[in-house]
Amino acid sequence: MIKGYTPNYKEVADNIGTAAYIFDADVLRDRLIMLKETLGQEIDICYAMKANPFIVKEAENHVDRYEVCSHGEFRICEKANIPMEKIVLSGVYKEAEDTKRIIDTYRDKILYTSESVNQFHLINERAEENGIVVDMILRITTGNQFGMNEEELCSIIADRSKFKGVNIVGIQHFSGTQRKNLKIYKEELDYCDDLIDKLYKEYGYKAEELEFGTGFFFDYFQPNSKKEVVDKVNGEANSRALDVELVKEFRKLLDEMRFKGKISLEIGRFIAAPCGRYYTSIVDKKFNGNIHFAIVDGGIHQLNYFGQMMGMKLPWYRQLKPNGEVYVDGDTIVNVSGSLCTINDNIVKQMPLTNPEIKDILEFRNAGAYSMTETPALFLSRDLPKVYIFDKENGLRLVRDRYEAFELNF
Numbered sequence: 001m002i003k004g005y006t007p008n009y010k011e012v013a014d015n016i017g018t019a020a021y022i023f024d025a026d027v028l029r030d031r032l033i034m035l036k037e038t039l040g041q042e043i044d045i046c047y048a049m050k051a052n053p054f055i056v057k058e059a060e061n062h063v064d065r066y067e068v069c070s071h072g073e074f075r076i077c078e079k080a081n082i083p084m085e086k087i088v089l090s091g092v093y094k095e096a097e098d099t100k101r102i103i104d105t106y107r108d109k110i111l112y113t114s115e116s117v118n119q120f121h122l123i124n125e126r127a128e129e130n131g132i133v134v135d136m137i138l139r140i141t142t143g144n145q146f147g148m149n150e151e152e153l154c155s156i157i158a159d160r161s162k163f164k165g166v167n168i169v170g171i172q173h174f175s176g177t178q179r180k181n182l183k184i185y186k187e188e189l190d191y192c193d194d195l196i197d198k199l200y201k202e203y204g205y206k207a208e209e210l211e212f213g214t215g216f217f218f219d220y221f222q223p224n225s226k227k228e229v230v231d232k233v234n235g236e237a238n239s240r241a242l243d244v245e246l247v248k249e250f251r252k253l254l255d256e257m258r259f260k261g262k263i264s265l266e267i268g269r270f271i272a273a274p275c276g277r278y279y280t281s282i283v284d285k286k287f288n289g290n291i292h293f294a295i296v297d298g299g300i301h302q303l304n305y306f307g308q309m310m311g312m313k314l315p316w317y318r319q320l321k322p323n324g325e326v327y328v329d330g331d332t333i334v335n336v337s338g339s340l341c342t343i344n345d346n347i348v349k350q351m352p353l354t355n356p357e358i359k360d361i362l363e364f365r366n367a368g369a370y371s372m373t374e375t376p377a378l379f380l381s382r383d384l385p386k387v388y389i390f391d392k393e394n395g396l397r398l399v400r401d402r403y404e405a406f407e408l409n410f
Contacts, residue, residue, distance in 0.1 A: 005396075007022075021276055021302075021367060021388065022389075023054055023390070047059050055272060058391070065111070066082060113138075142188075178215065207259070280297055296339065299340045336348045
């Protein structure tokens with residue numbers, strides 16, 4: 001496992017600045033190689049770029065596809081010169097004009113998804129107008145707003161010969177997120193098997209492909225049980241073994257399926273989370289109501305862990321001191337609060353720090369997924385933080401400078 005770039009205090013303070021994200025491309029690629037080696041080369045990896053759009057180019061040589069769920073994400077792929085053959089154009093809302101532009105421009109190079117009957121007709125009709133046939137997969141719902149129900153899906157399959165603009169190559173099924181219950185995975189894959197069998201037996205349709213969204217669990221937080229021995233320095237390495245085991249067990253479930261066609265796995269958080277680190281500086285400290293507070297120049301509008309629960313869980317972190325010392329623990333229990341005017345802005349409550357002082361820098365690990373896109377970034381018109389990409393070959397590269405958010409709010 002590649003441990004990744006871990007700058008010292010002087011590098012962060014003098015060259016990087018806070019608040020900032022650093023996404024380590026070496027860690028990202030190592031993660032993708034692990035997935036391929038564990039799952040097998042015959043299983044396609046589809047990166048859900050909503051997890052982190054900044055790293056799409058760095059992942060290009062190690063993923064088979066990109067899950068693109070909006071026109072904005074598609075424009076990022078265009079800007080990054082991602083091959084159109086790698087794109088799965090998904091999304092619960094496909095804007096008509098944007099979808100038409102994509103079909104007109106890129107024609108049958110893209111794999112299109114349909115999440116509703118309306119989407120199906122939109123894509124089919126535009127393809128027919130262009131005199132082309134595009135590949136499509138139909139998304140089956142799991143009881144939420146995504147996908148179409150089984151009756152609608154079967155109706156489209158039954159009438160598929162009427163639609164001259166699409167070639168329905170398979171089915172798309174998405175699990176939840178942060179999933180590690182193999183029994184539930186087994187039930188979902190059995191359902192996919194049953195649906196695919198039904199489509200063949202009742203409609204003579206043989207699915208060539210299943211795209212399955214895994215929602216693999218990623219452990220952001222340190223154990224809270226005192227009985228567990230925690231290696232705070234190498235905690236990320238310890239969690240790697242659990243990740244590999246989960247993927248291995250999931251691969252066994254795939255082997256048990258009756259379906260023997262092509263399988264692609266849509267994965268986002270599980271790929272991107274470990275490649276990111278977030279840096280924020282202590283700018284003030286106080287002792288209120290018998291509680292130590294450290295105020296930082298970042299906050300929950302920039303750092304978001306799934307299941308964070310108002311800062312009640314302890315993520316993996318390092319405390320960088322101006323004198324060069326580095327700590328992963330401490331004897332002072334501190335509430336680390338951000339710069340927003342809300343009592344909810346607590347990154348971590350009861351965080352062990354060593355003599356926290358103004359100018360100390362806190363490094364939060366596993367910040368590579370969603371933090372930079374899913375948080376309330378425009379709240380209070382605080383500046384958007386810098387974003388860097390690092391790899392050993394090219395060093396540290398600034399890909400987005402600090403951005404004054406007030407420009408977007410007025």
